[in-house]
Amino acid sequence: MTTVFGVPVPAILGQLMLGLVNGSFYALLSLGLAVIFGLLGVVNFAHGAFYMLGAFAAYIGLQVLGINYWWALLLAPLTVGLLGVLIERLFLRHLYQVEPVYGLLLTFGIALIAEGVMRSLFGASGKSYPVPSLLQGGFNLGFMMLPIYRAWVVLASVTVCGLTWFLIERTRLGARLRAATENARLVQAFGINVPVMVMCTYGAGVALAALAGVLAAPVIQVSPLMGSSLVIVVFAVVVIGGMGSIVGAIVSGLLLGLIEGLTKVVYPEASNIVVFIIMAVVLIWRPAGLFGKEP
Amino acid sequence: MRAEIAVYVVLAVLALIAPFLGLYPVFLMKLLCFAMFACAFNLLLGFTKMLSFGHAAYFGASAYITGWLVTAHGWGTLEGILGGVAVSMLLGGVIGAIAVRRQGIYFAMITLALAQVVYFVCLQAQFTGGENGLQGIPRGSLLGLLSLGNDRTMYYFVLAVFVAVFFFIRRIVHSPFGQVLKAIRANEPRAVSLGYKVDRYKLTAFVLSASLAGLAGSLKALVLGFTTLSDVSQGNSGEVILMTLLGGSGTFLGPVVGANVVVTLQEYLSDLVGSWVSVIIGAIFVVCVLIFRRGVVGEIQRRFGQRPGQG
Numbered sequence: 001m002t003t004v005f006g007v008p009v010p011a012i013l014g015q016l017m018l019g020l021v022n023g024s025f026y027a028l029l030s031l032g033l034a035v036i037f038g039l040l041g042v043v044n045f046a047h048g049a050f051y052m053l054g055a056f057a058a059y060i061g062l063q064v065l066g067i068n069y070w071w072a073l074l075l076a077p078l079t080v081g082l083l084g085v086l087i088e089r090l091f092l093r094h095l096y097q098v099e100p101v102y103g104l105l106l107t108f109g110i111a112l113i114a115e116g117v118m119r120s121l122f123g124a125s126g127k128s129y130p131v132p133s134l135l136q137g138g139f140n141l142g143f144m145m146l147p148i149y150r151a152w153v154v155l156a157s158v159t160v161c162g163l164t165w166f167l168i169e170r171t172r173l174g175a176r177l178r179a180a181t182e183n184a185r186l187v188q189a190f191g192i193n194v195p196v197m198v199m200c201t202y203g204a205g206v207a208l209a210a211l212a213g214v215l216a217a218p219v220i221q222v223s224p225l226m227g228s229s230l231v232i233v234v235f236a237v238v239v240i241g242g243m244g245s246i247v248g249a250i251v252s253g254l255l256l257g258l259i260e261g262l263t264k265v266v267y268p269e270a271s272n273i274v275v276f277i278i279m280a281v282v283l284i285w286r287p288a289g290l291f292g293k294e295p
Numbered sequence: 296m297r298a299e300i301a302v303y304v305v306l307a308v309l310a311l312i313a314p315f316l317g318l319y320p321v322f323l324m325k326l327l328c329f330a331m332f333a334c335a336f337n338l339l340l341g342f343t344k345m346l347s348f349g350h351a352a353y354f355g356a357s358a359y360i361t362g363w364l365v366t367a368h369g370w371g372t373l374e375g376i377l378g379g380v381a382v383s384m385l386l387g388g389v390i391g392a393i394a395v396r397r398q399g400i401y402f403a404m405i406t407l408a409l410a411q412v413v414y415f416v417c418l419q420a421q422f423t424g425g426e427n428g429l430q431g432i433p434r435g436s437l438l439g440l441l442s443l444g445n446d447r448t449m450y451y452f453v454l455a456v457f458v459a460v461f462f463f464i465r466r467i468v469h470s471p472f473g474q475v476l477k478a479i480r481a482n483e484p485r486a487v488s489l490g491y492k493v494d495r496y497k498l499t500a501f502v503l504s505a506s507l508a509g510l511a512g513s514l515k516a517l518v519l520g521f522t523t524l525s526d527v528s529q530g531n532s533g534e535v536i537l538m539t540l541l542g543g544s545g546t547f548l549g550p551v552v553g554a555n556v557v558v559t560l561q562e563y564l565s566d567l568v569g570s571w572v573s574v575i576i577g578a579i580f581v582v583c584v585l586i587f588r589r590g591v592v593g594e595i596q597r598r599f600g601q602r603p604g605q606g
Contacts, residue, residue: 043400094585100400102584103347105540108533109580116573124570229411232529236408239401276408280393282552285407287396 010144019261020149021219024157025051027253028212029234031161032205034169034249035240038181039201042092042103042105047234048227049111050206053080055222056118060114064143069132069218072205076214077207084206088199094167111228118224126221160211161250168246177201181244238280242292252290277279296598302548310454320446321518324561327457328515329558333538333550334464335507336540340536341545342468344480345395348403349410350508350535352390353383355527356413357509358516362429363422365517366446372435372443372517379513380506386413387505388498395497398483407529414527428523443517453514460507465547467503475499508535537576540583543590552591 002009029047032130034045057076061067072227087110095102131149138147168174180187180194213227220226236254241248256275263271270277282290314320319406332354339345349483361379361562364370370378395407415510417423424430434443443449467473475496487493516522525531557576564572583590 017431043404091581091585098588101403102588104346104348104400104403106584108536109577111583112533112577112580114577116570116575116577119397119570131342133408228529232407232411235404239404239408244403269419272419273412275414278410279405283393285395 006227012262013144014089014295015261015265016258017144017146017150017239017261019258019264021113021153021257022260023254023257025212025216025230025253026234026257027161027250028157028208029230030237030253031189031246032208032240033234034241034244034246035164035208036205038102038244038246039177039184040092040096040198042095042107042202043235044202044205045104045107045231046087046114047107047209048229048231049114050080050084050209051120051213051216052222052224052227053083053114053229054210055129055217055226056122056213056224057210058214058217059127062129069214072214073211075138077210078209080213081207085203088202090126092202093195095101100109109230113211115224115228122224124224125222125276126223129217129222131218141288145193149218153219156215157212160208165246165250168281178189191278219242233275234286236275238289240275240279240282240289245289245291248289248291307458307550310315314447314450320450321502324446324450324453324518325515325562326555326558328452328511328518329458330537330551330554331514332508332511332535333542333554334461334547335375335504335511336535337544337546337550338464338467338504338507339500340539341549342473342480343351343476343497345497346399346403346536347394347501347504347532348407348536349390349413349529349532350406350505351527351529351531352410352413353387353505353508354391354512354515354531354535355522355524356512357383358522359417359423359429359554361513362432362516362522365435366429366432367422371439372437375435376510376513376517379516380414380509383509383512384455384502384506387502387509390497391501391505395494395501407532410527410532414524414529417527418524423522426524428526429516429519432520432522434517434520449518453518456510456514460510461547461551464507464575468547469531471485472496472499533580537580537583539590540588541579541590542598543593546590546592546596549592551589556591 029051033044033047036042054076057079058067058069058072061072061075061227062069065171071294077255091110092103095106134151135149139151140146166174168177176187177197180192180197184194212272216226234253237253238249240256241252256278260271260274263274286292299331313323316558332350336347336350339347346528357379359379360382361375361416364378365372390406392411393409394402397405418425434449436442436444437452441448441452468476475486477492478489478491479493479496483493512526515526536547538553538557540553541556542551543549560575561572564575568575
């Protein structure tokens with residue numbers, strides 16, 4: 001059997017596939033974070049909590065209401081996104097005039113509340129969510145088995161990322177959004193309802209996180225704390241890609257997932273910290289991030 | 296000024312007689328350790344306006360190192376504390392040097408991410424005991440003269456260190472160095488244009504704050520006799536922010552008040568409501584950020600016409 005670094009090639013490919021799956025989640029999460037940061041100037045610490053709530057929405061939907069996976073893909077982001085809209089209206093809106101760190105602190109508090117509530121209601125242990133029957137099994141590629149669900153996660157999230165990119169960069173709505181990011185007051189003066197746009201943007205970013213949560217539910221254990229350490233990795237991804245850069249968020253998300261997967265093969269002890277190390281190196285070399293503009 | 300001295304005298308008397316008022320000494324020491332931690336954090340947030348989101352790294356790393364030195368290597372108490380503080384000073388130097396290159400939320404995110412590295416090292420390294428943490432850390436004695444095994448003796452030792460740290464921070468803030476920090480807080484570009492090497496000042500403040508946070512962590516490990524992963528976790532970093540914010544960042548007594556409130560709440564509420572305590576902490580966070588940004592002491596000073604940062 002062929003080996004690289006003394007590890008059989010199928011094992012490496014397997015880890016790379018896992019890394020790509022993780023990278024898909026990073027991409028979806030950092031994309032939402034970047035969009036929210038671009039328009040609101042808020043670093044959404046609750047992003048991991050919304051990801052967790054998305055997964056729980058799917059879990060509760062299946063267990064209590066009998067809603068299947070495909071409906072959950074639609075309904076969970078919608079529900080969690082509405083919750084995001086509510087939070088923007090009730091809390092975040094009052095902080096746009098003060099320094100941005102307060103937005104970070106507020107969403108940190110919201111994350112604590114969400115995680116605390118879910119832990120009190122469902123306990124700290126992980127719950128498993130079944131892979132939908134349509135996506136069970138795997139393709140035999142000859143040199144390795146490719147689980148269909150994993151391939152689906154990558155495909156789905158790359159598609160959603162691509163659509164979001166298209167929406168922001170190539171449509172009229174996206175042009176308004178980018179204009180409001182540049183100068184919200186001027187855009188408002190042109191008769192565009194910026195506060196509503198801000199509210200919807202926050203909701204949409206949160207919905208992306210929840211979608212990542214639903215996609216993740218069958219491959220990881222659904223637990224109240226599943227988002228709390230993930231959100232820090234995603235922060236690092238966003239810093240590496242360059243804050244507010246849409247392409248940067250998507251590309252560096254996928255790339256860092258792959259690098260993390262590769263590290264698991266070469267030097268497993270470092271796999272948890274490799275993203276942070278890369279972040280430190282990027283910051284020293286290019287303080288604005290790989291795709292960011294100099295501030 | 297006179298009112299301020301009166302407040303300090305009352306607090307000093309209270310602190311001196313507290314163990315005789317039927318309060319549990321270990322709990323009082325825990326309060327002092329977290330108050331020290333919050334004061335160290337406030338040196339950054341309050342007086343330089345740098346929000347470090349990873350201060351648990353210095354607190355926890357120092358706690359682990361001190362615990363490891365006195366347990367596995369039989370070091371004395373003071374040497375153990377110094378060893379821990381030296382490590383957190385070093386960590387503060389490395390992380391600070393990377394983080395001060397960026398400002399505001401970027402600074403917060405970078406300190407948070409690099410603190411997570413420290414967390415994973417503590418989780419995976421051999422000497423930290425992994426998920427179990429370090430247990431049975433002996434308190435030892437002061438230079439072989441005074442045994443710290445007795446809770447009251449230990450309490451007065453911790454109190455003495457706390458008072459020293461508190462006035463050390465006051466001294467720093469009122470020194471010419473502290474004035475430059477406040478100038479950076481008020482208007483960083485102007486401080487740069489006046490010729491101050493702003494990054495160097497910020498890094499020095501960061502290292503000082505990290506070292507003092509480490510001192511608090513070492514003492515906490517010795518007081519309780521154990522160190523766990525929660526000491527280095529992001530939850531702990533968040534709590535120290537809450538303590539400072541709730542009490543009033545940029546005031547001297549604010550972090551002390553905030554630490555007392557938060558630690559007391561956790562101590563009593565965790566028995567009553569279990570995991571809902573994190574919901575309550577989160578709610579306090581939200582309220583503080585939305586309508587109570589000056590904090591308790593900040594509000595009091597405003598009512599009495601004193602500007603924050605001066606008293």
